[in-house]
Amino acid sequence: MYVIWWHKPRQVTCPTVLREDRLPLISYMYLASRLSGKIPTSKFGMFRLPRPELEKLVYFEDGEPPFEAHQTTAGICRPHSEHSSTTGRFKLRSYTESFQRSNEDHEFMPQDPETEVNSELKRLAEEALPLYPLLRDRFLRNEKDSSGRTYHLPYIDELVQSHSLNWPNNGLLRRTQSLIMGMVLLGASMAYGAIRVAAWNYFFPSSLEQLFWWMSSIWVTACAAFWLITNLLVHVVPLINRIWIAYNERRLGRLGTVVITLLCILCGVSYILSRAYIVVEAFVSIRKMPRGVYEMPV
Numbered sequence: 001m002y003v004i005w006w007h008k009p010r011q012v013t014c015p016t017v018l019r020e021d022r023l024p025l026i027s028y029m030y031l032a033s034r035l036s037g038k039i040p041t042s043k044f045g046m047f048r049l050p051r052p053e054l055e056k057l058v059y060f061e062d063g064e065p066p067f068e069a070h071q072t073t074a075g076i077c078r079p080h081s082e083h084s085s086t087t088g089r090f091k092l093r094s095y096t097e098s099f100q101r102s103n104e105d106h107e108f109m110p111q112d113p114e115t116e117v118n119s120e121l122k123r124l125a126e127e128a129l130p131l132y133p134l135l136r137d138r139f140l141r142n143e144k145d146s147s148g149r150t151y152h153l154p155y156i157d158e159l160v161q162s163h164s165l166n167w168p169n170n171g172l173l174r175r176t177q178s179l180i181m182g183m184v185l186l187g188a189s190m191a192y193g194a195i196r197v198a199a200w201n202y203f204f205p206s207s208l209e210q211l212f213w214w215m216s217s218i219w220v221t222a223c224a225a226f227w228l229i230t231n232l233l234v235h236v237v238p239l240i241n242r243i244w245i246a247y248n249e250r251r252l253g254r255l256g257t258v259v260i261t262l263l264c265i266l267c268g269v270s271y272i273l274s275r276a277y278i279v280v281e282a283f284v285s286i287r288k289m290p291r292g293v294y295e296m297p298v
Contacts, residue, residue: 024131027124028054029159036121036160049238053118054125057090058151059139088129090122090154180235186228193221196278205288213281216274223271 018026030036037050129136138155196217204210233240246252247260 024124024128027121028128028132028135031121031125032154032156033158033160035162052156053121054090054154054156056093057122057154058093058142059088059090059129059154060149060151061088088126090126091151183228183231183235186224186231189224190221190228193217193219193224197221203290205285209281209285212277216277216281219270219274220278223267223274227267 031054032052034050034052036053037055039050040048042048135155140153142151142153144150196213199217200214204213230240234244235241243252243256247257250257252260
């Protein structure tokens with residue numbers, strides 16, 4: 001049975017070295033991941049994730065680009081005449097939208113240098129498509145552009161990560177998978193507390209025990225809901241994600257560290273005590289039961 005696992009992945013301490021012949025595939029994987037994008041610098045950039053560079057491109061099937069002009073020394077715009085050895089070309093999406101307008105006006109519409117994909121990476125990504133047909137099979141077919149040519153939307157996914165998803169790091173495994181698992185466990189804790197809240201008007205040996213039951217069940221539910229929402233925000237909002245990573249890596253300021261530490265201690269200790277009381281009370285309350293429990297049907 002173990003022979004089937006002949007190509008078992010090695011540990012991070014003994015990585016697989018990627019040789020030069022894998023450069024086209026590596027380039028495509030990098031451009032398809034958010035790691036290749038630039039961090040947004042707009043007003044609400046802290047709430048947005050980087051866009052993969054490949055998301056800014058479209059793919060034309062043959063080797064001739066739909067329209068690409070470059071300015072000569074005389075200021076005349078001429079189409080690009082170079083041909084690629086690959087079976088297709090990546091072009092910026094702006095060309096598919098502005099080709100007709102720029103062609104009619106005979107004016108050169110320069111590209112934004114901040115959104116220009118590195119030409120070498122783009123060339124290597126183009127070479128990867130005939131070498132790895134599975135990538136090409138995942139492309140989405142789009143409508144025709146203004147020149148009547150059909151282009152395709154490239155396959156985009158998180159193919160390259162800045163960290164190992166299954167290896168401990170400075171954040172103590174606090175990554176996407178652990179966040180999702182944490183949200184599942186916290187959701188189960190919410191359900192546990194909600195079931196105990198449903199016993200609001202049940203019989204208790206004393207009013208004090210009933211009060212403690214109310215407080216404990218409400219706190220278990222509320223505490224689990226608070227951390228569930230926090231985990232969700234860490235997963236969605238990059239700013240909160242960076243703050244939590246900085247806290248785990250001991251890079252956060254003193255005030256932020258104290259606030260988060262006190263919050264974790266307060267919620268953690270009170271949650272454990274509340275859960276413990278609910279479990280203990282479930283057995284202790286058996287000492288005094290209502291008379292109807294002992295009545296037998298006739």
